[in-house]
Structures are given as C-alpha cells and as structure tokens.
Amino acid sequence: MQPRARHTGFTLIEILVVLVVVGLLASLAVFTMGGSSQQRELENEVSELYLLMQTASEQAVLNNLELGLRVEEGGYQFVAFQDQTGDWKASGERLFRARSLPEWLTITKFIESDAPRLASAEDRLLPDVVFFSSGETTPFELEFTIGSGSDYKQILASDGVSPMEWRKPGEDGGGG
Numbered sequence: 281m282q283p284r285a286r287h288t289g290f291t292l293i294e295i296l297v298v299l300v301v302v303g304l305l306a307s308l309a310v311f312t313m314g315g316s317s318q319q320r321e322l323e324n325e326v327s328e329l330y331l332l333m334q335t336a337s338e339q340a341v342l343n344n345l346e347l348g349l350r351v352e353e354g355g356y357q358f359v360a361f362q363d364q365t366g367d368w369k370a371s372g373e374r375l376f377r378a379r380s381l382p383e384w385l386t387i388t389k390f391i392e393s394d395a396p397r398l399a400s401a402e403d404r405l406l407p408d409v410v411f412f413s414s415g416e417t418t419p420f421e422l423e424f425t426i427g428s429g430s431d432y433k434q435i436l437a438s439d440g441v442s443p444m445e446w447r448k449p450g451e452d453g454g455g456g
Contacts, residue, residue: 348407355380368405390421
C-alpha cells in the first residue's frame with residue numbers, strides 16, 4: 281500500500297483572513313496619512329513664513345531700512361518704510377511678495393499695542409510686525425491653527441530683542 285501524498289498549502293479561508301487583515305492595515309495607513317496632511321501643510325506654511333521673517337530681519341539690518349510684516353485675512357505681505365515719503369509701501373523684492381494662505385489656516389495675532397511703530401499716512405499698509413534696522417522687532421506672537429477650534433497649533437514669537445522662536449506642538453513651552 282502506498283502512503284498518501286501529503287498536500288501542503290493554504291486554505292481559502294486562511295488566504296481571505298490574510299487579505300482582510302492587510303486591507304485593514306492599508307486603509308488605516310491611508311487614513312492616518314490623510315488626516316495629518318493639513319498638519320504637514322500647516323508646518324510648511326509656518327516654516328516658509330519663519331524663514332521669510334528671519335530673512336526680512338537680516339535684510340533690515342544689512343540694508344539699514346525698516347521692513348514690516350502685514351498679516352491679513354487669507355495671507356500676508358511684507359512692506360518697506362519709505363524714508364522720503366514716510367509711508368509704508370509693498371516691498372518691491374520678489375522674495376517678499378504678497379502670499380496667500382489656505383482657507384482652513386487660522387492666524388491669531390498677539391501684538392503689543394503700545395510697541396514702537398513707524399506711523400504712516402496710509403494706515404492700510406501699517407505692518408503688524410516691524411523689523412527695525414537695529415535688529416530689534418516689535419514684540420509679537422503669531423499662533424497658527426487648523427481652523428478656529430483646533431488645539432494643534434504652532435507659534436512664532438519674539439519679545440522684540442531676543443531672536444524669533446518657533447514653538448511646535450509637543451515642545452516645551454509650545455502650544456499643543
């Protein structure tokens with residue numbers, strides 16, 4: 281009598297269970313990555329503004345001029361103080377052009393109202409933050425959130441004398 285040939289392999293049920301588990305893991309990964317895309321985009325926007333503000337501060341010192349940041353609903357722009365006319369004008373440099381922000385991004389400004397500023401006859405371009413040629417800035421705190429009810433926030437702040445700091449969620453002293 282011949283011994284029975286032993287059949288090895290997976291049953292249909294085992295294969296289906298593995299496919300269901302792999303499908304659940306894949307959908308969880310896609311859901312997790314999709315949910316944080318706004319957080320990544322928020323960090324990119326804050327990073328871009330942070331670098332532009334550092335550049336504006338350095339340009340103000342190097343070129344002996346006053347630059348300002350005007351935060352508006354839906355975007356921001358850099359302005360330059362014109363000594364001849366005593367007015368703020370949109371900066372002519374391409375690097376400091378006006379930029380728009382995504383609709384879901386909310387910026388909350390905390391700016392000392394009694395901080396020194398350069399007055400302008402044309403108040404519509406009066407900046408919220410001024411980068412002085414001395415290297416100082418107006419004290420400020422800009423809080424960036426996803427919508428108005430989110431607790432995920434990133435903060436750009438300066439006391440006016442110290443270098444600007446970028447506080448991210450989870451960091452000491454950060455919001456989040």
